[in-house]
Amino acid sequence: MPAASPQRPTFHGDAGTLFGLHVKHFLLTVITFGFYGFWGRSNVRQYLYAQTSLGGDRFTYSGTGGELFRGWIKAVGLFILGGAVAVILSTAVSEILGTVVLYLGAMFVLFPIALLGSRNYRLSRTTWRGIRFSFRGNVSRFLGIFIPGLLLSIVTLGLYFPVFHADIRRYLVNRSYFGNSPFSFNGEGRALFGPFLLNLVLFPFTLGLYSFWYGAWRDRYYWEHTAFGPLSFRSTITGGEVLRLTIENILLLIVTLGFGFAWVQARTIKFRCEHLLLVGQSTLDDVVQDAQGASTTGEGLSEMFELDLVGADFFGL
Amino acid sequence: MHHPAAFGRFEWAGVYFDGRSAARHEVTIVVEREGLRITGARIGQVAWPFADIRQVDSGVADDPIRLERGLTDPEILVVADRGFLPAVQRAAPESLARAADPARRLRLSRRLIPITIGAVVLLIAGYLWGIPWLADRAARRVPVEWENSMGRAMVDRLPEFGAVCADPERVQALRQIVDRLIADGRGGRYTYEVRVIDSKLVNALAAPGGQIVVFQGLIAQAESPEELAGVLGHEFQHVRLQHGTKAILREVPMRLIASAVSSGGSFSGPVTGVATTLAGLRYSRGDEIEADREGMRMLRAARVAPDGMLAFFERMVAESGDTPSALSYVSSHPRDADRRAALEALARDATAAGEGAPLPLLTAAEWATLKRPCTHPAPIP
Numbered sequence: 001m002p003a004a005s006p007q008r009p010t011f012h013g014d015a016g017t018l019f020g021l022h023v024k025h026f027l028l029t030v031i032t033f034g035f036y037g038f039w040g041r042s043n044v045r046q047y048l049y050a051q052t053s054l055g056g057d058r059f060t061y062s063g064t065g066g067e068l069f070r071g072w073i074k075a076v077g078l079f080i081l082g083g084a085v086a087v088i089l090s091t092a093v094s095e096i097l098g099t100v101v102l103y104l105g106a107m108f109v110l111f112p113i114a115l116l117g118s119r120n121y122r123l124s125r126t127t128w129r130g131i132r133f134s135f136r137g138n139v140s141r142f143l144g145i146f147i148p149g150l151l152l153s154i155v156t157l158g159l160y161f162p163v164f165h166a167d168i169r170r171y172l173v174n175r176s177y178f179g180n181s182p183f184s185f186n187g188e189g190r191a192l193f194g195p196f197l198l199n200l201v202l203f204p205f206t207l208g209l210y211s212f213w214y215g216a217w218r219d220r221y222y223w224e225h226t227a228f229g230p231l232s233f234r235s236t237i238t239g240g241e242v243l244r245l246t247i248e249n250i251l252l253l254i255v256t257l258g259f260g261f262a263w264v265q266a267r268t269i270k271f272r273c274e275h276l277l278l279v280g281q282s283t284l285d286d287v288v289q290d291a292q293g294a295s296t297t298g299e300g301l302s303e304m305f306e307l308d309l310v311g312a313d314f315f316g317l
Numbered sequence: 318m319h320h321p322a323a324f325g326r327f328e329w330a331g332v333y334f335d336g337r338s339a340a341r342h343e344v345t346i347v348v349e350r351e352g353l354r355i356t357g358a359r360i361g362q363v364a365w366p367f368a369d370i371r372q373v374d375s376g377v378a379d380d381p382i383r384l385e386r387g388l389t390d391p392e393i394l395v396v397a398d399r400g401f402l403p404a405v406q407r408a409a410p411e412s413l414a415r416a417a418d419p420a421r422r423l424r425l426s427r428r429l430i431p432i433t434i435g436a437v438v439l440l441i442a443g444y445l446w447g448i449p450w451l452a453d454r455a456a457r458r459v460p461v462e463w464e465n466s467m468g469r470a471m472v473d474r475l476p477e478f479g480a481v482c483a484d485p486e487r488v489q490a491l492r493q494i495v496d497r498l499i500a501d502g503r504g505g506r507y508t509y510e511v512r513v514i515d516s517k518l519v520n521a522l523a524a525p526g527g528q529i530v531v532f533q534g535l536i537a538q539a540e541s542p543e544e545l546a547g548v549l550g551h552e553f554q555h556v557r558l559q560h561g562t563k564a565i566l567r568e569v570p571m572r573l574i575a576s577a578v579s580s581g582g583s584f585s586g587p588v589t590g591v592a593t594t595l596a597g598l599r600y601s602r603g604d605e606i607e608a609d610r611e612g613m614r615m616l617r618a619a620r621v622a623p624d625g626m627l628a629f630f631e632r633m634v635a636e637s638g639d640t641p642s643a644l645s646y647v648s649s650h651p652r653d654a655d656r657r658a659a660l661e662a663l664a665r666d667a668t669a670a671g672e673g674a675p676l677p678l679l680t681a682a683e684w685a686t687l688k689r690p691c692t693h694p695a696p697i698p
Contacts, residue, residue, distance in 0.1 A: 017377060027436055050375045057332070057341065057395070058381075060373075129341060130334035130393045179339055287339035289390050 006234070006279040011270045013051030019262035021047055038072065039065025048269065049126065054278065063125035071121070075114075082110070112146040113139060115168075123176060131179040131289055137171065145171055162196040163189030166222075173226055180290035187225035192218060212246070213239030223276065229286075234277040245271050329404070331396040333357060336387060346396065348408045353384075355394065365394070367409045444571065452566035456559045461506055461526065464562055468524035472512070475530055479516035482533060482691035487513065490683040494546050497678060498553060498619050505557040511549065515691035519633070521548050523555040525562045533691055539629060542678040545687070546619075547626025550612035558611065560604040606659065613663040622675035623664040630660065 025040030042065045049061035082105055090098030116137050123133040149164035166189035173185035199214035216239040223235035249267065252260040333342040333355055344357035352366040365386050373383045382402050385391040396402075495511055498504070507527035518532040529552050531545075539545045555561060616623045679687075 012380075013377075023434070023437060027440065030440060047375075047377065050380070051377070055341070057334075058383075129339045130336045130390065131339045132390075283340065285338055285340040289337050 006277045007055055008277050009052055009054045009273040011052050011266070011273045013048065013266055013269070015263040015266035018044070018047065018266055019259075022262050035069070036065075038068040041065070042068060048265075052269070052273065054128065057129050060127045061122075061125055062127070063121065067121075071117075078110070082106070108147050108150060109143065112142055115172075116142050119172060119176075128178070129284075131287060134177045134290075135172075135175055136177060137175040142171060158200075162192035165189065166192060169222060177290075178228065179287040181229055181287050184227050185222070185225055186227075187222055191221065209243065210239075212243040215239070216242050229284075230282045231278055231280040231284075234279055235275055236277065237275045241271075241275075329396055329398055329401045331355075331394055331401075333360065333363070333395075334393040335360065336390040336392045344394075346394065346401075348404050350408060353394070353405070363392075365392075370409075448570055449563075449567050452563050452570075455566050456563045459559075459562055459566075464507075464526035464559070465528075466526075467562070467565070468526035468528040471524040472528045472530060475514060475522075478518065478532070479514045480691070482513040482515050484691075486686045487691075490679060490686050493683065494542060494549060494678055497621065498546060498550055498615055500619065503615055503618055504553055507556055509553060509556070513691070521552050523552040523561065525556065525559065525565075527556050529553070529556070536687055538633070540632075541625055542684050542687070543622045543625025543675075544629035545625075546616060546621045546678055547612065547623075547629050550615045550619075550621075550626065551608045552612075553615065554608040554611040555604065558604075558607060560608065564601075564604075609660055610663060613660065620674075620676045621678060627660055627664050631657070 021040075021044055025036070025044065028036035029040060042061075042063050045063060046061045049059040052059050082102065086098040086102035086105075088098075089101055116135075116139060120135040120137065123135045126133045145167050149160070149167055152160040153164045166187055169187065170185045173183050176183045195214055195217050199210055202210040216237045219237050220235045223233040226233045245268065249264045252264055256263075329346045329348070331344055331346050333344040334340070335342070340359070342357040342360050344355050344360070347354040347356070352364055352368075353370070355363040355365065357363075365384075369386045370384050371386075373385050375383070381395050381397040384394045384396075386394075491511055491513065495509055499509055504527075509527045509529060511529045511531060513536065514530055514532050516532045517534040517537075519534045519538050521529065521531045521535055523529050529549065531548070535548065536545060539548070613623055613626060616626060
């Protein structure tokens with residue numbers, strides 16, 4: 001069957017069920033002094049993925065709480081190690097050096113490793129039409145992009161940031177695979193520069209609200225330059241809609257004292273699905289199974305950094 | 318898409334994936350005695366013996382039925398028709414007979430929401446009332462020595478605020494007020510020790526076990542020994558009623574639970590945060606009212622004029638505009654119309670009851686000793 005063109009992902013889940021899951025998750029977490037949290041999080045993800053479909057076929061998520069827990073243990077070990085190094089440097093050399101090494105280490109090394117690991121883990125646990133996604137990035141090569149990019153962004157007082165951001169996007173997308181076929185990104189940071197400057201200039205006059213329009217513009221630009229073989233993506237997000245969704249979500253959380261969390265989550269995923277299009281003709285018959293294993297450490301680290309990007313990385317992007 | 322009825326009883330429409338490619342195959346499934354026969358335009362015929370088939374249950378009501386064959390990269394069969402699973406179960410042996418049927422499952426929300434809301438309410442109630450109730454019971458069993466060492470540990474950190482005013486005349490005058498208040502067992506099982514700290518702060522603190530600290534700034538603001546006695550009576554009652562001990566016994570488990578729960582992420586964080594803050598506010602307010610009431614009783618029983626306590630509190634409220642320090646008397650002893658009215662009623666009550674005319678507390682000379690600036694500061698022993 002050729003893919004109908006264009007098509008969008010659909011979210012079938014309902015907030016009531018999600019709420020039930022969260023409540024169950026909450027109760028078991030309390031009883032187990034927090035340990036159930038890993039399993040609960042996995043269950044919620046399993047639900048969200050299984051309730052999302054593209055072309056009528058559901059995604060699956062096969063990650064487990066045990067894996068998240070092991071990832072967390074490893075991350076804690078890594079942090080203790082980092083802390084120990086900082087303490088040794090502080091006492092042996094100087095206190096300032098120890099602190100600087102700790103913070104720079106977290107910013108320049110741990111954060112990118114977490115970003116990569118989290119992506120690696122999630123993609124490797126995601127399937128669609130029985131075919132696994134995977135991420136084939138390489139830590140040292142990613143650090144080779146991340147560290148100079150972050151340094152340049154700091155040195156140029158943020159002006160380099162859009163280029164840095166697009167470079168990261170390119171690396172992450174180009175090394176994401178569905179079966180044996182990679183996604184591709186051909187966007188350029190330079191193209192972001194004008195709108196980025198405009199956002200900086202307008203920021204004080206619009207109380208930062210213009211960032212919503214800039215963010216939506218960047219989102220559209222990114223998706224337009226993202227492809228999977230003959231298929232390409234489009235985003236129809238607008239700043240006004242994102243702003244409205246954000247305000248509504250905040251109000252919902254305040255009014256319900258946080259109990260509306262499940263509704264916020266479901267609305268946000270629905271919103272993302274409704275604004276994403278897959279364009280082009282392809283049967284995807286040529287895509288065949290071909291995937292590799294993943295370590296769970298990155299996932300654990302991403303949890304410590306609270307980089308929970310639920311809904312952001314369906315379709316491996 | 319064919320309607321299943323068009324195939325008769327044993328034929329169903331579904332979607333098949335072979336586990337090797339992303340190709341989507343619309344297929345016809347026939348339920349036979351030994352298994353499923355799957356027929357599609359590009360795959361020909363595939364036979365799935367029942368023994369090899371397993372159900373992958375999403376646990377969600379009305380989801381399509383998903384069957385798989387093989388362990389790594391399994392073949393997948395997805396059938397949306399509600400009649401399919403019962404048909405398979407009628408034909409299949411043991412293995413599939415117990416498969417969960419999403420069509421017969423209540424929506425998770427309908428089944429779980431009432432139960433879970435009830436459970437959450439119970440848990441929150443247990444958290445807000447159960448833990449404090451247990452803390453109150455436990456506080457009574459805490460030995461005085463434990464409270465003493467706890468109080469010591471707290472008071473030992475106070476030199477940060479200033480030195481202790483240890484001149485003998487001052488200590489002697491203060492002792493007279495203390496003894497008068499706690500005479501006849503009014504202080505309960507505790508031994509009270511009041512220290513004056515050389516600091517401009519207008520405040521007084523009670524640590525568990527009977528360690529009381531009064532800042533010289535508060536004595537400077539008091540206009541009579543009765544006013545000071547009012548403050549001391551209030552603080553003594555915090556000790557006698559174990560407010561500090563109870564707060565510790567209450568807060569420690571509550572904070573532990575709150576931190577355990579918020580590590581679970583999602584919406585549990587804000588919920589427990591709000592609950593803990595509410596609980597803390599409620600109890601500190603209740604404790605202040607109780608200390609007011611019992612403090613006033615103590616004054617009456619000791620035959621100290623009760624209007625001193627009232628006058629001092631009133632003045633502190635009136636002046637609080639000028640001293641917005643976090644350690645000011647008013648910020649740690651919140652006051653409102655209800656509490657003032659309650660205090661006034663208690664004071665009136667005392668006058669009306671005519672329990673014996675109030676007796677003076679200190680001579681003018683003794684009071685002057687207390688009021689004079691700290692001249693012989695010494696560190697806390």
